[in-house]
Amino acid sequence: MRFPVETLTLLMLTGAMEAQAPDTLWTETFGGSLEEHCYDCVLTSDGGFAMVGFTSSAGAGEDDVWLVRTDSSGNMLWQQTYGGTSDDRGYSLAQTSDGGFILGGWTFSFGAGMADIWLIKTDGNGNLEWDREFGTTSGFERCYPVIQTSDGSYVIAGETDNNGTTYSDIWLLKTDGDGDILWDSTFGGARDDFGLDVIEMDSGDYAVAGWTCYVNGTCDLKLFTTDQNGVLVDESLIGGAGTDQCRALTQLPDGDLMVVGETNSTASGLFDAWLVRADQECNLVWENTYGSDGQDDFGNDICILSDGNVAVCGLTKPSGGINEDLWLFLTDTAGSQQWHTTFGGSGSETGEAIVETDDGGVAVAGCTGSFGAGSTDFWLLRTEGFQSVGQQQASSGCLQVLSAAPNPFTCSCRVTVGCAEAVDAEVFSIDGRLVRELQSAPVAPGTWEIRWDGTALGGDPVPPGVYILRMVTDGGAASVKLYRMLM
DSSP, X not given: OBOOGGGSEXXXXXXXXXXXXXXXXXXXXXXOSSBEEEEEEEEOTTSOEEEEEEESSSSSSSBEEEEEEEOTTSOEEEEEEEOOSSBEEEEEEEEOTTSOEEEEEEESSSSSSSBEEEEEEEOTTSOEEEEEEEXXXXXXXXXXXXXXXXXXXXXXXXXXXXXXXXXXXXXXXXXXXXXXXXXXXXXXXXXXXXXXXXXXXXXXXXXXEEEEEOTTSOEEEEEEEEOTTSOEEEEEEEOOSSOEEXXXXXXXXXXXXXXXXXXXXXXXXXXXXXXXXXXXTOOEEEEEEEOOTTEEEEEEEEEEXXXXXXXXXXXXXXXXXXXXXXXXXXXXXXXXXXXXXXXXXXXXXXXXXXXXXXXXXXXXXXXESSSSSSSBEEEEEEEOOSOEETTEEXXXXXXXXXXXXXXXXXXXXXXXXXXXXXOEEEEEETTSOEEEEEEOEEEETTEEEEEEOSBOTXXXXXXXXXXXXXXXETTEEEEEEEEEOXX
């Protein structure tokens, strides 16, 4: 279900930043009468989205793995559940080279022990092709990330306590394209170690980020690389006197590694979101924290945008408070924050995964306790493009916005664009509802004009406010804010 942004507590946090946070184009919730939790989201090859997590509203047992597929506007195309009579959860996914999906998580319903890593392969419609469980009869194993590698295999990072102690080690596995193990390696110390993310680097080796714990209860970021056979190459422990944990890892265009997580190794002792940049040998280049006074702030996922900037999603909440808001912020590659904003209602909202969209904005997937059908639902939120030039938004491909005038307007507004072909245009309200479909008219070679008279599909005038004109061609897309005023 789509919810108007007006009903959200949409707060732009104060800060000395010149750039402006983007508006949302739409939000959608997915779920039943009980609990759903989304952990990961990917942009699909057709511009839509796929999300994975768990549902307790449907399926065969307590919690089942839930895969949800939408189009580019957040409309559900299909959904599938996977599981047995016990607790089964999906934690990560990737779209595979054949157009299907690979899901990673854990299962209490199947396998050899208490909880086993569960690897699920589906076709492009979510139909099960095969699944594999990895674990031991007495151990507790869980998968966090799964990726498809350049050779068509799969690499999983997670945890196992099958080490003769009561503590967990990082477990790294590689399977072939059919899910059969090629090799596995464990990495750990005297206490708990967790592997939260893995990537294939440009070199073909693997980088893993997680954390390691100490007897005093604190943790440090654990960042290491292996060769293509899972043999350790480089390793670093990064942190301060408190707890420093990782949630996601990516590689920058220059080859450096960037990690997002949270740290309370600060003067206040509260948690701040934490960005760490390291070279390919895992040596620290810089680190920076982000947060507000009196708040606990967490970074859950990271996305390197096509312009080189860094987008982070997570959550923020008052210290000692219960309700959380989804938190979104942007930095440059040096870690300087450009803007930050929150989205939420009377309940709790979190941002778990972030992907860049084709118009230079992002989609954030997470959970909402304020909106939807149950106690918590999947929540998918899409923003407009980030790069603003005055009131105009970034263009892509062959499509360029030349002017929008008058803007603000009372009776009508003309938007002029440069493009070699006719432009399809739609007007959306700020909450993502379609208001009007428009046609472009040629005014000169390579130049088109779109005129909107401030009316909706049925011809009635729209109320004053902010509207988004979205323009699309085969070669690009652009959007512009239009401000309608009272006559």
